[in-house]
Amino acid sequence: MNASRLALLLIVLAIALPAPGADDYKLTPDSLPQKDVPKGKLVGPTEWKSKIFEGTNRQYWVYVPAQYDAAKPACVMVFQDGHAYALPDEAYKAPTAFDNLIHKKEMPVTIGIFINPGNKEGEPNADARNWGKGTRSFEYDSLGDKYARFLTEELLPEVAKSYNLTKDPEGRAICGASSGGICAFTVAWEKPDEFRKVISHIGSFTNIRGGHVYPKKILETEKKPIRIFLQDGSNDNRRPNTPERDWYLQNQAMAAAFKEKGYDSKAEFGDGGHTGKHGASILPDQLRWLWRDYKPKS
Secondary structure (H helix, E strand, O other), rough: OOOHHHHHHHHHHOOOOOOOOOOOOOHHHOOOOOOOOOOOEEEEEEEOOOOOOOEEEEEEEEEEEEOOOOOOOOEEEEEOHHHHHHHHHHHHHOOHHHHHHHHHHOOOOOEEEEEEOOOOOOOOOOOOOOOHHHHHHHHHHHHOHHHHHHHHHHHHHHHHOOOEEEOHHHHEEEEOOOOOHHHHHHHHHHOOOOOEEEEOOOOOOOOOOOHHHHHHHHHHHHHHHHHEEEEEEEOOOOOOOOOHHHHHHHHHHHHHHHHHHHHHHEEEEOOOOOHHHHHHHHHHHHHHHHHHOOOOOO
């Protein structure tokens, strides 16, 4: 599929808007606490003052599975908008999914690092009501390697002072929602020697800060060793008269480009809106798929 065919695909998809969906996705048992499953611990929030994103502070949490053995390098999975994925009262409940899947040996022993976007001096920490305002978009939606360097040069080395983290890129994954979703992909795109597994929920592959160019870039660039699972809904933010600003169309274009280029990719499109309901409901299955054949290096 060349760039002109991709443009035609966007036009065809934009012809009709779907009726509003129920967006009534439910969590599966793998996202709920289970009897006799060992529980990992969630450490944090810890404050971090960044040098790469100068003048910003942020909170982060570290999930440590019950099966973690400091003598063995653990896999690593980073989450943007850490509060939304880590905290039990919010949508995604990733630590509980980790507990259940690690216990069933359906994913490897994995340290989770849940990082909030930065806030400038005097601004409140990001949370469910304030996801980071302008700082979040600058960090997450911008193309280039700055956020990837923030992870690999600052946060991961800091966490590695306390935990034995693998340096194998096949053992490193990254996930995010909306602007955090495009951020997750950008990290792997820029540094596939560091991260090779990606989950994007309702990813903002749109022209906020130029992210709409990714489908064309994927087609025109030599395939990279990245595995990616996309999720979006037909009632996500829709602007069919301006395809580059239409979340659903751009996620469709990303999926088509990955397929055309032969990436190890999967996409699930439902009828949801710009919420975490669908993504949260399938997160355990996404984790199974992402880690399905992982073998630690000896």
